[in-house]
Amino acid sequence: MNWYQIFYLFSIVDNLGTFFGWMVAVFTLITLVSWIVFIIYKSNANGIFDDEKKEEDAENKRDLAIQRKWVMFSTTFFIIFWLLYIITPTKKDMLLIIAGGSVGEFVANDSSAQKLPADITRFLHAEIVKATAEIGENDDNKKEDNKSAIAPEVERIKNMSKDELERILIKEVGINPSILSDSTTSK
Numbered sequence: 001m002n003w004y005q006i007f008y009l010f011s012i013v014d015n016l017g018t019f020f021g022w023m024v025a026v027f028t029l030i031t032l033v034s035w036i037v038f039i040i041y042k043s044n045a046n047g048i049f050d051d052e053k054k055e056e057d058a059e060n061k062r063d064l065a066i067q068r069k070w071v072m073f074s075t076t077f078f079i080i081f082w083l084l085y086i087i088t089p090t091k092k093d094m095l096l097i098i099a100g101g102s103v104g105e106f107v108a109n110d111s112s113a114q115k116l117p118a119d120i121t122r123f124l125h126a127e128i129v130k131a132t133a134e135i136g137e138n139d140d141n142k143k144e145d146n147k148s149a150i151a152p153e154v155e156r157i158k159n160m161s162k163d164e165l166e167r168i169l170i171k172e173v174g175i176n177p178s179i180l181s182d183s184t185t186s187k
Contacts, residue, residue: 013094034067
């Protein structure tokens with residue numbers, strides 16, 4: 001599966017989640033109303049609202065059969081749409097799945113990645129978690145506002161020299177990146 005298909009799937013699944021959310025609201029309302037009406041019809045047919053016990057006639061049986069069908073179908077769709085709504089991942093969940101899976105495969109299969117010190121792997125894990133949290137915030141707080149705040153920082157990092165980046169890595173992680181360059185160049 002290429003990246004175009006993955007991002008297309010992200011947008012489709014996100015739209016499906018919205019659709020399932022609306023269907024949950026609609027069928028929850030229909031199910032509640034149908035159950036209430038069914039209980040009222042059943043109580044009326046059994047004579048609970050009358051002082052005298054009455055027999056179920058053909059009209060009551062027909063009304064109860066119709067109400068049972070409404071209850072059965074609405075409850076079935078209610079359950080189906082709730083399950084679909086629950087199992088549909090959000091964009092944040094999908095990005096975490098893709099990023100976590102890619103990183104996990106890389107670390108498991110790459111010999112130089114397996115030689116990384118534990119501090120660096122913890123740092124990378126924290127950065128991945130922070131990046132996915134920022135993505136979730138971007139969706140909530142409108143992307144345009146956050147892009148203007150993040151863009152200068154990205155440009156500043158792009159314009160840094162290798163030495164400046166190494167100093168930041170040493171400051172954040174506490175390990176000299178030259179250790180890494182020795183293990184990656186020995187391939």
